[in-house]
Each structure stands twice: as C-alpha cells, then as structure tokens.
Amino acid sequence: MTLNINKIRDDFPILKTLINSNPLVYLDNAATTQKPQSVIDAITDYYTRYNSNVHRGAHHLSNLATDAHENARKTVQKYINAEYDHEIVFTSGTTESINLVAFSFGEAFVNPGDEIIVTEMDHHSNFVPWQMLCDRKRARFRVVPFNENGDIRLDILEEMLNEKTRLVAFNHVSNSLGTVNPAREIIKMAHDAGAAVLVDAAQSIQHIEHDVQALDADFYAFSGHKIYGPTGIGVLYGKEKWLDAIPPYKSGGEMIDLVSIEKTTYNKLPFKFEAGTPNIVGPIGMAAAIDYINALNFSDIMTYEDKILEYGRKRLLEIDGLTIYSNAKRRASILPFNIAGIHHFDLGTLLDSHGIAVRTGHHCTQPIMTALGIEGNVRASLAIYNTKEDIDALIEGIYKAMKLLGR
C-alpha cells in the first residue's frame, strides 16, 4: 500500500494558504507541524459539546470530558506501546517532560559526585535542565561528542559510562543534524552500566519507530504539536517503577491523596505528576492526531518520508557551494545547509518572500553549531504532506535568492 499524498494534503487546510501570492511551501516541520482537519474538529467539538473539568464533577459533561481525556491517554499508551496507561503523564511539552525528570529523578537519585551524560547534539531543552541539575547537586555533567558525519561517538560513551553514571539523556533524532541515533544500543550500554535513560523523542515520534518497550527506555518525552496535534500538550512516559520512585515536581490539586496539617500523601500514577486542572483539550487533540496517523500505515509513512528526504538531499547537493550538515549513517526529516558566501538569515528571508517556510539560525543547538564551526544554517524539515514539488520549489527559491544576493 502506498500513501495517497494528495488526499493527505487535502486534509491539512493550511496548506492551501497563499503567502505573498505564492502557494505555501511549508518546510519548517521540525519547529512545528500543521494540523489535519480532524484535529481541528476534535478541539472544536470539545469546546462546542462537552467542555467541563475532568476527574471531579459528578455531572454528565464532566464524565464526557474525563472519558475523552483518559481515552487519549490510552491512545498514547498504545501508540508508544507502553505497558500501562498510568505510565503516560501529560505535560505541556517535551521541555516540561524533561524538566520534570531532571528535577524529580535528580531529587531522588542524584548526589554529589554522581554523573549525568548527554550528547553534543542534544537540543538545549535536553541539555540545560541536566546542566542545572548537576550544578544543583554538585554532580558531573558529561557530554558525548559526535564525529565528522554527525554520528554519536559510541566508543567515547562507552568510556564515559561508569558506576557513578545515574542517567543518560539523548535525542532519538537530532533536530539540527537529522541523525537517527542507535537508541536501542545506547540504552543497552547505559543499562549495562546501571544508568537510567531518557529519550528525547520530539523529532522521532512522528517519523520513525516509537515503541518504548522495544527500546527499553526508562523515560521518553515528546510534544503533541510535532506530531500534527495542538501546542501546549506533551507526554512523559516513564516506567512504572521509576515514576513510583521519584517525587512529584509540581504540587496542588489533583496530585494529592490526603492532605492534613501534619502530612500530605500523593495520588496514584499518573495524577501524582499532574497538579492542577490539566490541559483538558490538549490530549484530545493529540489523540485525534495519533488516530490520523494510525489510519495510515506507519511503515508507508517512513518509506515515503525517506524518499522525499533523499530526493531533497540529492537536489540540494546539485547547488554549487552548498554544504549539507546531515551526513549520519541513518537520517530522518532534516535538511540543514549553508551556501558559501550567503548568510543563512538572508537566504531564509528571501525564501519566505516566495512563500517557502524554513528555519534559520542555530535551532537551539549552539553546541552543534560550535562543533561545526558555524553561527547557524538554513534548515528545511519534512513531514508527511511534503512532496517532491515542495523540494523543487525550495531549490528554485534558492537559485532565485542566490541570483539576488549576487551569487
């Protein structure tokens, strides 16, 4: 079976937008993805028919809202193949999920002299929280470099791992290099050394395999808005044993069991980590997005996206003076590049004037830019609705910009 891309494009109303009289060519999917009509409808339907607070009301609407909210948890559980639905904690996004673990795991398990390992290709949101934890706990913050192709130096990771390593955090797919890291292998290495592992799945959840049990991830974080869902909702998966063993990170209503002046006991999982009225509609929208993906065949999505990615890579490399910064053994979604003599901001601005949306800058990965010896670059990033025609429009836009910039 193959995907019907025209049908898929029709499902995303924003793709019909004109920018400066040009059809939108949306190639900034690593920043956020567009939403299919079914997601927009699910959100509207919630506010139109059954908006109500969850888990507390004894009335009809509250029951409807609670069911939809909790069914969304089950949808996420199935999508990532978690063992239990209470291992799914709703957060505001990947950043909050990682901060939760950095705080709560840090409180429970990290002591002075312990070590935390991240990689040189991690997004700032999977870098700075660990750096802050290490400062707070006087622990050692260690960073595994990547090689000239953008592959993690597993040999150095092997050397770094020791009995003091408490946790290894890494992204499954780099938002800046497009590298697909050998997650299973990294997790096994960390486990063999007795360390827990957090996988930042923000750029992998929508593009590649995402089975937390097959990976054996201890913690796994992603955002709804990068998988065709709404913003402001994310997921932290944690193995039950870890979520039980770490303290709450926020407190308030919902997360408590009994409160008295002497002592408060906490609610069971996952509510222990969900203080206050949650983002009720967020999970409903995110579940609609996952349902949308589930209605397609995921291996078809992977095959199709790889085909467009490789086509984009081939076309970009035809351009004189173009350097591509994605050369790892296995890659997904991301096409980062610069053209000699052209500032990335100029190229991005001129592409925008033709309706081509890309990201320019350091993509919240300054350590990568430092390692590459550049200030920033242009990043085109793909999603399920992108086509060869989008790539052709990008290439044509680049040639026009080069001409305008005197190249």
Next chain:
Amino acid sequence: MASIQEIQAEIVKNFSYLPQWDERYAYLIELGQKLESMPNEYRTEENIIRGCQSLVWLYRECCDGIVSFQADSNSLIVKGLAALMTQIFSEQPAEEVLKADLTLFEQTGLNKHLSAQRANGLMAMIDEIKAFAGKCAAGEA
C-alpha cells in the same frame, strides 16, 4: 542636511516604486552591498549588537551634539537595513535623533516582514542609536 523626517519620506517614496517584495529585498540588498564595509578596527566586541541570527556592528561618534554612525552586518539584508538607519540618523543633532519617530517600517510594510524578527538585530540597533543620542545630548558621550 535634510531632516530625519525628510530622509524617511524619501526612503518611503523609493519603496513605493517597488511593489513586489522581491524588488524590495533586491533594493535592501543593493543598499547593503553599497554600504562600505566597516574598517576592521571598528569591528570590536563593544561595537557588536547581537541579534539572534545575525551580527551587527555599530560604530558611534558624538561631536558638538551631532551624532554619527557607521554600521555593518554579516547579513546583506540586515546590512541594507543598517544602511537605512545610518542614512536617517547619522550626522543629525542628538536631540533630533532622540525625538525622532521611526515611521518608515510601518509606511513601507517592512514591519510585517521584519518586526517579528527581533532576531535580526534591527530593534537592538535602533535602541542603541537612541541610547547613544541620549548620552550625546546629555554631554556624556
């Protein structure tokens, strides 16, 4: 010397001849290309204004209450914008620079394309120009 308002009006008129965004960017790029590169001795750490995406260098002088500026950037479009800023504010009385209302971006529609991009260092450059004019007017520069 034309006043700040007269120079702004002239620039707005030039943009009005260029209805297409392609042409407007081409004009900015041309301004950027024509603007003389800043001598290396002025490209110091203290003259750098950091945008999120591009670097701007701004050299400032104050003489008898008159401010003058030289600017440069590693982005050609930002350099074009910097050229506009020096055309407008350089060789002007500091008092006038302080009072000046920068309407050019709204009038040309450039704000719609660039305002979200505080990134480009333009806003920081304008703040710096105003702050320096304040010091110059107060006899502190």
